[in-house]
Amino acid sequence: MALKPSFSIFLRLSKCTYNARHSNSLASIRLYATHAKHDNTHVSVDKIRNIGIVAHIDAGKTTTTERMLYYVGYTNRIGEVDEGNTVTDFLKPERERGITITSACIPFSWRSHRINLIDTPGHVDFTIEVERSMRVLDGAVCVLDAVAGVEAQTETVWRQANRYAVPRIAFVNKMDRDGAGLGRTVAAMAKRLTGWGQPLICQWPVVKDGTAHISGPGSGGPGFEGVVDLVTMEILDWKHEPKTGSVVTRKQLSDSSHEVDGKRLYEEVVAGRTSLVEKLSELDDGIVDTFLEHEGDHMKVPAKDIHAALRRVTLSGKGVPVFCGASFKNIGVQPVLDAVVDYLPSPKERSPPEGVTGDGTKVQVSLGDSELCALAFKITQDPRRGPLVFVRVYSGVLERGETLLNSSQNKKERAAKVLQMYADDYEEIPNVTAGNIAAIAGLKDTRTGDTLLSSRSKRRLCLDTITIPPPVFVRSCEPATSADERALEQALKALVREDPSVHVSFDEETGQTLLSGMGELHLEITADRLKEVHRVNCHMGKVQISYRETISSEGLSPDGTIEETFLHDRESFGKRAKAEVSFSLEPIVDPQATDEELIDTRGPTGGNEINCKLKSKQIQSALDDAQGPVPGQRGYAPLLEMEAALRAGIEGALGRGPLLGFPLTNLRITCTGIRVFGPELSTPSAIRAAAHRGLHAAIRAAGGSRLLEPIMEVSVRVPERYVGVVAKDISGIRRGQILSLGADNDVADDGNSDYAYRNVEALVPLAQLVGYASSLRGLTAGTGDFTMVLQGYGVMQGDREKEVLKEIRGY
Numbered sequence: 001m002a003l004k005p006s007f008s009i010f011l012r013l014s015k016c017t018y019n020a021r022h023s024n025s026l027a028s029i030r031l032y033a034t035h036a037k038h039d040n041t042h043v044s045v046d047k048i049r050n051i052g053i054v055a056h057i058d059a060g061k062t063t064t065t066e067r068m069l070y071y072v073g074y075t076n077r078i079g080e081v082d083e084g085n086t087v088t089d090f091l092k093p094e095r096e097r098g099i100t101i102t103s104a105c106i107p108f109s110w111r112s113h114r115i116n117l118i119d120t121p122g123h124v125d126f127t128i129e130v131e132r133s134m135r136v137l138d139g140a141v142c143v144l145d146a147v148a149g150v151e152a153q154t155e156t157v158w159r160q161a162n163r164y165a166v167p168r169i170a171f172v173n174k175m176d177r178d179g180a181g182l183g184r185t186v187a188a189m190a191k192r193l194t195g196w197g198q199p200l201i202c203q204w205p206v207v208k209d210g211t212a213h214i215s216g217p218g219s220g221g222p223g224f225e226g227v228v229d230l231v232t233m234e235i236l237d238w239k240h241e242p243k244t245g246s247v248v249t250r251k252q253l254s255d256s257s258h259e260v261d262g263k264r265l266y267e268e269v270v271a272g273r274t275s276l277v278e279k280l281s282e283l284d285d286g287i288v289d290t291f292l293e294h295e296g297d298h299m300k301v302p303a304k305d306i307h308a309a310l311r312r313v314t315l316s317g318k319g320v321p322v323f324c325g326a327s328f329k330n331i332g333v334q335p336v337l338d339a340v341v342d343y344l345p346s347p348k349e350r351s352p353p354e355g356v357t358g359d360g361t362k363v364q365v366s367l368g369d370s371e372l373c374a375l376a377f378k379i380t381q382d383p384r385r386g387p388l389v390f391v392r393v394y395s396g397v398l399e400r401g402e403t404l405l406n407s408s409q410n411k412k413e414r415a416a417k418v419l420q421m422y423a424d425d426y427e428e429i430p431n432v433t434a435g436n437i438a439a440i441a442g443l444k445d446t447r448t449g450d451t452l453l454s455s456r457s458k459r460r461l462c463l464d465t466i467t468i469p470p471p472v473f474v475r476s477c478e479p480a481t482s483a484d485e486r487a488l489e490q491a492l493k494a495l496v497r498e499d500p501s502v503h504v505s506f507d508e509e510t511g512q513t514l515l516s517g518m519g520e521l522h523l524e525i526t527a528d529r530l531k532e533v534h535r536v537n538c539h540m541g542k543v544q545i546s547y548r549e550t551i552s553s554e555g556l557s558p559d560g561t562i563e564e565t566f567l568h569d570r571e572s573f574g575k576r577a578k579a580e581v582s583f584s585l586e587p588i589v590d591p592q593a594t595d596e597e598l599i600d601t602r603g604p605t606g607g608n609e610i611n612c613k614l615k616s617k618q619i620q621s622a623l624d625d626a627q628g629p630v631p632g633q634r635g636y637a638p639l640l641e642m643e644a645a646l647r648a649g650i651e652g653a654l655g656r657g658p659l660l661g662f663p664l665t666n667l668r669i670t671c672t673g674i675r676v677f678g679p680e681l682s683t684p685s686a687i688r689a690a691a692h693r694g695l696h697a698a699i700r701a702a703g704g705s706r707l708l709e710p711i712m713e714v715s716v717r718v719p720e721r722y723v724g725v726v727a728k729d730i731s732g733i734r735r736g737q738i739l740s741l742g743a744d745n746d747v748a749d750d751g752n753s754d755y756a757y758r759n760v761e762a763l764v765p766l767a768q769l770v771g772y773a774s775s776l777r778g779l780t781a782g783t784g785d786f787t788m789v790l791q792g793y794g795v796m797q798g799d800r801e802k803e804v805l806k807e808i809r810g811y
């Protein structure tokens with residue numbers, strides 16, 4: 001339930017938590033009052049942490065976030081995913097399904113630092129949420145499941161974090177589950193989470209096993225009750241207040257303490273500290289000096305020097321500090337908050353983003369610049385305030401009421417309100433300063449990825465935009481009655497602004513509106529949002545694969561091209577339009593290609609190349625008047641406008657192929673000339689219509705179009721014993737091509753071969769992956785999981801194309 005601003009602020013201010021960090025006394029507990037006022041102006045930039053929580057689905061991100069919010073005093077009770085009452089999963093479908101769909105942003109205080117925390121979704125269909133959050137984050141907490149280890153989507157989010165060079169720490173969660181293994185998970189991290197720093201184990205689990213306490217990377221399971229901090233050599237337990245875990249007791253381990261059955265916990269963990277210091281000294285020269293100053297004794301290296309070395313290696317991307325716990329049992333979360341403050345960077349410690357000015361010059365946006373530069377990274381629809389634009393401010397100050405220049409669209413917009421967001425709740429603030437994240441109300445045209453500057457700014461630049469992957473599923477969407485038409489149109493506009501991975505198109509032939517998206521679940525949720533949030537009464541069609549069409553090769557000339565000259569001459573509403581366009585058309589990749597040669601449809605023109613540049617002499621007049629056509633003179637449109645009309649006509653035609661109405665791709669189109677019939681008839685719209693119809697005529701002349709299907713690169717993670725059955729299934733009924741059987745398997749360091757996993761990599765048509773999650777569970781007794789990413793589009797061979805045509809047309 002959303003709290004009214006005043007009440008929620010009261011809660012935040014009145015809450016206290018206990019934290020025993022930095023305590024040296026035995027079994028001490030220290031009262032720690034949080035500074036829950038989140039005023040931007042009172043936190044210096046070096047005390048800001050913009051961090052995200054990322055993981056595979058179900059690793060425990062939301063469960064961990066709920067504990068964090070409780071310990072920092074943001075909430076007065078812990079919400080549970082399984083009870084549908086968490087703060088960050090506030091959307092109805094999130095609560096119903098127990099999964100995160102959109103990333104929620106919450107600021108809070110911990111140890112006098114301001115943490116702007118973003119909880120991101122783990123499901124592959126919502127990967128755009130992770131992508132756009134990564135873009136603005138300074139650090140990340142990667143949560144792993146101690147039983148499942150490195151899962152398929154963990155690798156995906158790791159790669160996304162690598163792409164944006166985001167320093168990170170890891171939290172191995174679910175240590176209370178049977179079969180949990182810290183050492184095994186960390187060994188898998190070292191092998192599979194590549195391209196960034198080495199994992200550095202900073203804590204060992206403590207497990208009550210019968211009468212004895214044991215500790216070590218191989219221990220875990222239902223007896224899990226705390227951790228040993230290998231930096232301070234303290235034992236941490238949460239037994240004092242198990243219902244919430246808000247009290248952490250720290251007890252210094254000495255070589256005589258914790259003796260059970262003649263076994264000393266201290267002796268067990270010496271190996272852990274030795275290994276941490278050894279690993280750190282491979283990465284950091286500073287710690288080598290300290291080590292030598294302390295007689296080469298691993299136990300004598302002071303905690304403060306290890307902390308400092310961990311911070312250096314985390315920021316430089318050489319190391320990833322690893323912590324462990326069981327969020328659901330309220331164990332281990334406060335040390336993660338401490339680690340966010342201690343090891344992750346402030347905005348000052350990140351390399352500044354790069355922008356491009358109008359003339360193509362690259363400039364760095366530095367935190368110290370006085371001029372405003374912000375990136376819009378997310379847009380949500382608020383029931384009370386309309387669209388809210390989330391921004392990360394990289395330089396300057398964004399003031400309430402200020403007129404902004406959206407430099408990506410060259411439009412001015414007014415920032416009516418600046419809001420500090422608390423998941424679905426908010427508080428108005430006067431401004432947002434460099435290094436911070438906030439939401440703006442009142443911006444009407446800004447889209448995800450746009451750059452915002454002050455309208456008074458002398459500097460004109462655009463930051464890199466956010467890459468949106470092409471959609472692979474589509475479903476139709478029709479208003480229930482004609483009275484709902486307008487509401488649907490408005491809602492779709494808002495929806496596309498909110499979620500740029502949803503594409504809306506209109507099929508003129510069938511009169512249907514088509515929604516395309518990243519996956520089945522994505523389109524289901526989109527339909528739910530249309531109905532629940534935007535209150536639109538509409539009928540949704542079946543979710544189906546979004547195929548592509550490309551030119552057939554039958555009618556191409558021997559050099560592989562086709563030339564077309566098309567005369568458009570039509571009268572509508574008493575106005576005649578006449579223009580002739582000529583162009584040549586050729587496939588970019590050989591249309592005879594098998595699915596080994598894939599067509600890349602990413603990029604603004606969907607895998608096509610459009611060349612519309614014309615010289616004045618390529619515009620000819622059909623009139624026998626002596627004047628002749630001169631673009632820009634005697635009533636004719638200027639050359640640039642004619643070219644723009646050609647491009648618009650071609651782009652429109654590419655949106656709908658002649659076979660089944662799917663977008664056309666893989667075409668190189670070169671305009672070679674225009675013939676005009678006087679300025680009255682040959683207007684830009686006549687030229688556009690000629691280009692649109694002419695392109696379809698050329699495709700018909702080449703023998704029509706054929707279908708291309710999305711081919712996914714699939715990574716299936718399965719225990720070793722299932723590799724054979726999974727590979728056979730992929731290469732058999734799923735028409736897949738196996739790329740690798742994961743030769744370098746993850747045999748556990750603790751020697752438990754039950755947990756040896758392999759990654760089977762393959763290229764598989766998307767059509768064969770519908771419902772794959774449940775068949776994979778069936779094939780692997782629930783142990784396998786997979787992730788997929790669009791690799792390109794492949795030509796469909798004979799019978800397969802006929803099957804799809806029959807399925808869609810119904811004959």
Ligand SMILES: Nc1nc2c(ncn2[C@@H]2O[C@H](COP(=O)(O)OP(=O)(O)OP(=O)(O)O)[C@@H](O)[C@H]2O)c(=O)[nH]1
Nearest residue numbers: 057058059060061062063099100122174326327328
């Ligand atoms: N045994 C155990 N279960 C846990 C722990 N942490 C989370 N869970 C359970 O694991 C399930 C998934 O937890 P979530 O917090 O929703 O995971 P998530 O990563 O946020 O999931 P998505 O947002 O959907 O990607 C829930 O049923 C939790 O109760 C833990 O420490 N131990």
